[in-house]
Amino acid sequence: xxxxxxxxxxxxxxxxxxxxxxxxxxxxxxxxxxxxxxxxxxxxxxxxxxxxxxxxxxxxxxxxxxxxxxxxxxxxxxxxxxxxxxxxxxxxxxxxxxxxxxxxxxxxxxxxxxxxxxxxxxxxxxxxx
Numbered sequence: 001x002x003x004x005x006x007x008x009x010x011x012x013x014x015x016x017x018x019x020x021x022x023x024x025x026x027x028x029x030x031x032x033x034x035x036x037x038x039x040x041x042x043x044x045x046x047x048x049x050x051x052x053x054x055x056x057x058x059x060x061x062x063x064x065x066x067x068x069x070x071x072x073x074x075x076x077x078x079x080x081x082x083x084x085x086x087x088x089x090x091x092x093x094x095x096x097x098x099x100x101x102x103x104x105x106x107x108x109x110x111x112x113x114x115x116x117x118x119x120x121x122x123x124x125x126x127x128x129x
Contacts, residue, residue: 020110020117023047027114029054034079036069039118044069045107047116048090050077054109054116055090062088062095062102094125 023037029049036059037045044059046069059069061081066072068088072079078087078096086100093104108119 019108019120022115022117023056024116025114026054026111026116029116032074034069034072034074036067037116037118045118046072046079046090048074048079050074050090054111056107056109056116056118057088057090057093058105061086061100062104063100068104092125093122 021039023045024035024047029035029047031049031051033049035047037047039045044067046057046059048055057068059067061068061083063081063086064083066081066083068079068081071082073082077089077091079090080087081100084099085097086095087097088094088100088104089096093106095101095103103125105124106122108122110117110119
């Protein structure tokens with residue numbers, strides 16, 4: 001069985017974006033829910049509401065092509081990809097359960113005026129800052 005390489009967004013891929021970007025209203029994401037948001041370029045993000053705290057990651061699981069906003073389940077601060085039951089910490093992007101081994105890209109978040117704003121991309125877990 002060969003390993004599948006999943007394309008991961010790099011910081012250079014988003015260099016053309018002007019941040020911050022409003023991606024949704026806070027009311028769009030109930031506590032415990034995941035919401036699909038798009039950057040102006042069409043890049044897909046998953047927005048998580050963890051007891052009133054908002055976190056944003058790339059939407060695509062790093063193990064497979066699953067959409068975390070469509071196929072994921074949020075349990076506390078971890079999202080489970082229901083395709084193969086791998087898990088990620090939505091705060092850091094760290095892979096927490098096999099078969100996921102590569103971290104998710106996380107994004108800076110600011111909540112103001114009833115909206116969730118993405119303030120920019122963060123380094124991958126384990127990447128130098």
